[in-house]
Amino acid sequence: MDLEIHRPEGVRLQKVLAAAGVGSRRKCEVLIERGLVTVNGEVVDQLGVRVNPAEVVIEVKGKRISVDDDAVTVVLNKPRGVVSTMSDPQGRPALDTYVREFSERLFHVGRLDAETTGVLLLTNDGELANRLAHPTHGVSKVYIAKVTGAVPANLCTRLRAGVDLDDGPVRVASCTILDVSKGHSLVEVELHEGRNRIVRRMFDKVGFPVVDLVRTRFGPVTLGNLGPGELRRLDREELGSLMQAAGL
Structure with missing residues (x-):
């Protein structure tokens, strides 16, 4: 392992993890001992390792942990x-x-x-x-659209294949018809781009104007x-x- 990680002036890894909200100091020690913590991509499974939080990337169970107290x-x-x-x-x-x-x-x-x-x-x-x-980077975004009209069963197939807009084609990564009732339908779509009013323009293009639109997820963040x-x-x-x- 990189000797820079062991510098004596660093902070004990379990203390850094606890301060980052991963859990109690003891829980963080258990995670380390089980080999579930990596520093700069290398597994740390021994207690006593010291790190400089500002200079290393720390992951727990494959998820990066933010240690920057100034970031909001x-x-x-x-x-x-x-x-x-x-x-x-x-x-x-x-x-x-x-x-x-x-x-x-x-x-x-x-x-x-x-x-x-x-x-x-x-x-x-x-x-x-x-x-x-x-x-x-194509970070995914999920929307639920209430649209005018009863959408056909093959709508999602069409949206996944792609719809041509004035500024280029758009295709959804996933699509689910949540409800079809008289006069309106609910459709959930996932996209990996965020052009201006792209969801509204996409549904307009296929003949089902949006009445109401909510974004329910941005990357891993949900409402x-x-x-x-x-x-x-x-x-x-x-x-x-x-x-x-x-x-x-």
Whole structure:
């Protein structure tokens, strides 16, 4: 193992894990002894190892653990009518209303149009935000769309095959018809891109305009039990999973 990991001025690995919210110091020691912790890709199964948290990548059971106390990432259940900007010169409800409790300067990761609700991430980690937003990383996003009309059984086959839009084709990674009733249908779709109003434009193209749209997941982050306008700070494990999804 790299000798840099054992530097005497470092912090004991189990203490770092406990501070990151993995569990009690004793639980973290058990995880280490069972070989479930890696540092820079190498298994650490002995107690007493010291690390510099700022210079190493730590994973527990294959999931990266965030140890940066200055990084803040939150998930907001964005309400309808709120624009995805930190402030709005036209006086419309904006995101600054929901993050006033944080002293850190947070900014949003991507956008949801004003009428779309659900998962919106905000962070002060610029690298994480850039990677999550960049199309090359293809971080998945899941939406539930209420559309006009009774959709046919083969709709998902068509969406998976791809739909041509003005700015290029779009195809869903997965699709499930949740409900078909008189006048409306519920369809869940997963995409790996986030072009402007892409879900609405896709359903418009196939003849089923969206009446209501909610994003239920961004990468590994879900709404959970958040009500409209509520937010929560991601825990260490959740943030680690998000960083992995972003390729960090």
